[in-house]
Amino acid sequence: MPPTQAESVIKNIIREIGQECAAHGEIVPETLVAFMVKAVVLDPSNGFNTDRTLTKSDVQKLVKLCVNRLLDSKNPSLDTIKMQVYFDMNYTSREEFLEEHHRVIESRLSSVSREITDSRACVREELESLYRKIVSYVLLRSGLGSPTDIKIVREATVPAILQEAIPATTQHVDSQLEVVQEQAYRYTAILEKVAKNPLMSQELQPYMLREALYNVRQCEIFLQVILSDIITCAQEVEMMIKQLEAQLEQLKLTVKSKTAVPTSQVFPIFIALSNLWTSFQDETVLISILSNLTTHLEPFLGAHDLFFPEKVMQVLLDGVTVKTDVCRIKEHIEDKVNVADFKKLEWLFPETTANFDKLLIQYRGFCAYTFATTDGLLLPGNPSIGILKYKDKYYTFNTRDAAYSFAENPENYIDIIREKAKRNAELIQLLELHQQFESLIQYSQMKEVDKRYIKPITKCETGTQTDTHLLPPTIVRSYEWNEWELRRKAIKLANLRRKVTHSVQTDHSHMRRENCSQVYPSKDVGTQSMREGSSRVPRPQIYIAGLRGGQTKTTYGVKVNLTRAVDET
Numbered sequence: 409m410p411p412t413q414a415e416s417v418i419k420n421i422i423r424e425i426g427q428e429c430a431a432h433g434e435i436v437p438e439t440l441v442a443f444m445v446k447a448v449v450l451d452p453s454n455g456f457n458t459d460r461t462l463t464k465s466d467v468q469k470l471v472k473l474c475v476n477r478l479l480d481s482k483n484p485s486l487d488t489i490k491m492q493v494y495f496d497m498n499y500t501s502r503e504e505f506l507e508e509h510h511r512v513i514e515s516r517l518s519s520v521s522r523e524i525t526d527s528r529a530c531v532r533e534e535l536e537s538l539y540r541k542i543v544s545y546v547l548l549r550s551g552l553g554s555p556t557d558i559k560i561v562r563e564a565t566v567p568a569i570l571q572e573a574i575p576a577t578t579q580h581v582d583s584q585l586e587v588v589q590e591q592a593y594r595y596t597a598i599l600e601k602v603a604k605n606p607l608m609s610q611e612l613q614p615y616m617l618r619e620a621l622y623n624v625r626q627c628e629i630f631l632q633v634i635l636s637d638i639i640t641c642a643q644e645v646e647m648m649i650k651q652l653e654a655q656l657e658q659l660k661l662t663v664k665s666k667t668a669v670p671t672s673q674v675f676p677i678f679i680a681l682s683n684l685w686t687s688f689q690d691e692t693v694l695i696s697i698l699s700n701l702t703t704h705l706e707p708f709l710g711a712h713d714l715f716f717p718e719k720v721m722q723v724l725l726d727g728v729t730v731k732t733d734v735c736r737i738k739e740h741i742e743d744k745v746n747v748a749d750f751k752k753l754e755w756l757f758p759e760t761t762a763n764f765d766k767l768l769i770q771y772r773g774f775c776a777y778t779f780a781t782t783d784g785l786l787l788p789g790n791p792s793i794g795i796l797k798y799k800d801k802y803y804t805f806n807t808r809d810a811a812y813s814f815a816e817n818p819e820n821y822i823d824i825i826r827e828k829a830k831r832n833a834e835l836i837q838l839l840e841l842h843q844q845f846e847s848l849i850q851y852s853q854m855k856e857v858d859k860r861y862i863k864p865i866t867k868c869e870t871g872t873q874t875d876t877h878l879l880p881p882t883i884v885r886s887y888e889w890n891e892w893e894l895r896r897k898a899i900k901l902a903n904l905r906r907k908v909t910h911s912v913q914t915d916h917s918h919m920r921r922e923n924c925s926q927v928y929p930s931k932d933v934g935t936q937s938m939r940e941g942s943s944r945v946p947r948p949q950i951y952i953a954g955l956r957g958g959q960t961k962t963t964y965g966v967k968v969n970l971t972r973a974v975d976e977t
């Protein structure tokens with residue numbers, strides 16, 4: 409069957425199983441249904457052959473088995489699978505957590521950010537409106553609270569860095585981890601007792617105890633992953649606190665008692681403080697996510713009190729010593745493998761191997777021999793005994809005898825563990841056996857493709873929508889209608905305060921262009937000496953006598969010149 413057709417058939421099977429479960433009042437996610445389909449097909453007891461095409465009766469049988477397992481509420485194995493699916497769908501690395509958080513925040517605040525950047529506020533009312541938008545953006549960006557709450561607004565304008573969530577979350581995860589580990593130690597002790605006394609296996613249901621053990625061990629692993637991330641957060645916060653103190657001290661030294669500080673000196677410090685504040689906020693978000701993950705893991709442990717209440721556990725633990733993982737390792741810490749006994753196998757020890765603690769141990773560090781020979785009992789391996797390197801993979805064991813027995817025929821025990829994982833699908837993730845069960849393709853196709861490079865085909869439903877504006881907007885953000893603003897920008901670009909205009913003219917080009925010159929019109933010019941001087945001529949004094957007449961009828965006038973001579977003046 410072609411891959412596309414097989415995928416279509418599997419998709420229809422998953423949809424049908426989901427509808428059957430919904431008809432019985434159980435809403436099951438498609439991811440869980442897909443995992444259950446794979447688990448049922450892998451189980452040899454169900455009789456499915458992956459080398460041939462499923463018939464109609466096979467499909468009906470597959471749907472029935474999957475529905476029955478998904479609706480079985482009294483099954484710790486189903487709780488473990490649900491826990492694994494939930495954790496895989498909701499957990500990722502801290503970098504991806506923060507990247508997704510930033511992407512969601514930016515998409516939600518893109519409209520507010522655009523309003524702020526496009527604003528051309530000039531008057532007081534517009535500036536106040538712009539300020540409120542900026543504060544609202546800070547509130548929404550930081551997630552501190554509602555922008556309508558005045559207390560939150562004041563807190564956002566001068567934000568404070570809070571770290572109280574880290575100790576509280578650490579304490580909560582530690583308490584959950586202690587409870588889960590205590591349950592795992594008790595189940596392990598009971599299963600060891602059952603393995604030594606075959607008569608008890610007839611009275612009890614060992615498979616229920618094993619499934620309960622797998623459940624708490626898987627939860628323990630998830631809680632340790634979460635706790636490791638919380639410790640990383642605490643280390644990051646501690647480092648950022650030191651950086652914050654250094655930046656604040658530098659800011660104090662820069663500002664001191666000055667009335668004005670150059671922007672070039674103080675602005676980089678403000679930017680660094682802003683980045684630190686954002687980093688603190690990221691750690692707060694990450695702590696919140698990890699805390700929610702821890703809380704949502706608790707419901708998957710609820711079946712233990714139902715199947716094994718405290719009274720039943722006390723009866724089963726009668727005469728049994730409950731040992732912790734640390735105690736089991738200390739019991740055989742001095743027992744080491746003799747390398748001389750194995751000529752063709754390589755053993756690694758902490759004294760002779762670099763990066764010994766960073767080796768990737770198979771089966772999450774559990775003893776492979778004990779798991780294969782005691783019908784699925786999980787006991788922690790002891791690296792001090794010696795780590796077996798077989799086909800570029802590393803195995804640990806809880807005792808030296810177990811190491812010797814496994815080394816005699818490793819392939820036999822590896823095959824046994826693989827078959828057990830087929831019957832209990834939750835072991836695939838619990839023991840990290842993904843490479844052995846990557847996909848359900850036919851054996852004929854498996855020969856042509858290396859198993860390490862097989863990747864399942866993934867598809868999802870998508871939708872498209874035509875944009876309102878097909879072409880990008882042509883708004884010129886740099887446009888200015890104000891002439892004085894344009895002049896200001898021109899002067900700023902030219903920086904004329906420190907520029908001088910130069911011109912050059914050659915002998916051959918001075919006649920090729922029009923030249924013009926300008927002259928000033930002449931004007932009257934007066935001068936004045938240091939002392940004043942003047943000159944004059946005698947005033948003429950001429951009189952005529954006899955004009956009034958006399959005794960005679962005829963009047964006779966006599967002209968008399970009394971003007972002084974020039975030399976007399």
